[in-house]
Amino acid sequence: MPTDHIPFRDTNYFSDFICDYLYQKPDLKEFYHRFPNLENFEAQLEEKRLSVLEDSRIVLVNTLKSQYKSIEASELTTENIENLNSENTFTITTGHQLNLFTGPLYFLYKIASTINLTKQLKETYPKYNFVPIYWMASEDHDFEEINYFNFRGKKIQWNSVQTGAVGHFNTEGLDAVFDVISSEFGAGKNAEQLKSWFKETYLNHNNLADATRYLANELFGKQGLVVLDADDAALKRLFIPQMKKELLEQTAFKTVSETNKKLENLDLKIQVNPREINLFYIKGGLRERIVESEGAYSVLETNITWSKSELLKHLDEFPERFSPNVIMRPLYQEVILPNLCYIGGGGEMIYWLQLKSNFEAQNVTFPMLLLRNSALIKSEKQSFKLEKLNISNKDLFLDRHSFINKKVRKISNINIDFSEQIQHLESQFKTLFDLAEQTDKSFVGAVKAQEVKQIKGLKHLEKRLLLAQKHKLADQIERCTELQEQLFPGQSLQERNTNFSELYLEYGNQLIPELLKTLEPLKGEFLILNLK
Helix, strand or coil: CCEEEEEHHHHCCCCHHHHHHHCCCHHHHHHCCCCCCHHHHHHHHHHHHHHCCHHHHHHHHHHHHHHCCCCCCCHHHHHHHHHCCCCCEEEEEEEECCCHHHCCCHHHHHHHHHHHHHHHHHHHCCCCEEEEEEEECCCCCCHHHHCEEEECCEEEECCCCCCCCHHHCECCCHHHHHHHHHHHHCCCHHHHHHHHHHHHHHHCCCEHHHHHHHHHHHHHHHHCCEEEECCCHHHHHHCHHHHHHHHHHCHHHHHHHHHHHHHHCCCCCCCCCCCCCCEEEEECCEEEEEEEECCEEEECCCCCEECHHHHHHHHHHCHHHEEECCCCHHHHHHHHCCEEEEEECHHHHHHHHCCHHHHHHCCCCCCEEEECCCEEEEEHHHHHHHHHCCCCHHHHCCCHHHHHHHHHHHHCCCCCCCHHHHHHHHHHHHHHHHHHHHHCCCHHHHHHHHHHHHHHHHHHHHHHHHHHHHHHCHHHHHHHHHHHHHHCHHHCCHHHCCCHHHHHHHHHHHHHHHHHHHCCCCCCEEEEEEEC
């Protein structure tokens, strides 16, 4: 399929900080370990190989086998799980919340980027195996962030009063959502497939974690994706040493706070701030912070308290009740996985860069950090209209005001650019300034005031002419802005708003293979994909 690429900086949708990271600005080098290019993976492989314990691989494999008992895994996924027992097998990981029906479109891009990177690494380092991991954020509690998806401008939402870690939520009430999507998706082969996926995912699984694992496996299982729910007692037992250090020494608070000061000096807007203790306590519908005061530990909003010795004993007995927050979750991931690289969005990249000092304090290898692929998908019909209206890919990324002004200037049959007249006026006033300097220097101020007044008048006339042309060309401009709105709903990136179901209705089983064919995780540019 025809594709185009645009540098992330030119899209105007990515922060300067992320663009500086992509261009490896020297000021940022102390905040990451190795930049993600093919050559650097060799050293990362060797460092990680020496730090992964054989016992942790055994626990990981046994956990995954248990979690996949009720799922029909592909031959490649099964092989990938078995390969994790081997010291020459490593993971590439992405993580995502348990959004209803995958949430925004970039869920697909994250996983496709991860799968494609494992393939590229296998070609470059054939003696090793590389397994794509989707880490489910099953311990998150922000239900309002995940309980809906957008479909053709409508918000399709699941209402529930459950509390605690969202992975534990039962799927009660999703039958009502199924009735809504059945009507919205309509009829046809692709619509029936979407309805079948939704029904099997949410009406035939008891909790949100199991449901999300099933759906991710349906979409990407044939590509060998391994879905991991780290909310597991055996896996958390591997993490006990790091949790003890966090509870007793408040390691993350000290290290990350210091890093944040350095990043703030670079004018970075900090994504997350550490607590004194960066662990939650989860049990049933409870998920609350653990706090310490004068040597005593407690769980906020409860009557649960421990002395230090009682807390450590409880941690040893029930590690599954201790949940890492956003600061500690990356550390947990790297302790239990033989992981080389984490793939995430711009916000994730920033908070990972806040964490390297904590990894060093905990003596855990810091992974390579790769910005996920981003893409804009255009239909054949949309591409035809854009070409007919002479709208370039770069034009589409302009904000609405700039987009309209540029388009009016382009399609108008008169010249709305007064820069030549302004330049001519400035040239004339230069002569007047020379004359004023020779005759009466007090006259210079009057000449300057007149120059400013006349240039301001020309600019005002230019704006009036532009406005008049906007009214005259209103129909053409409306067609242009309507197209931009289709591709940038709410003047936001398509991938941050649109659900995959909208595209699947049109492209069906072609959609994911095309993403896997075209997304290049190490290219470092924004993809524009024209689908037929």
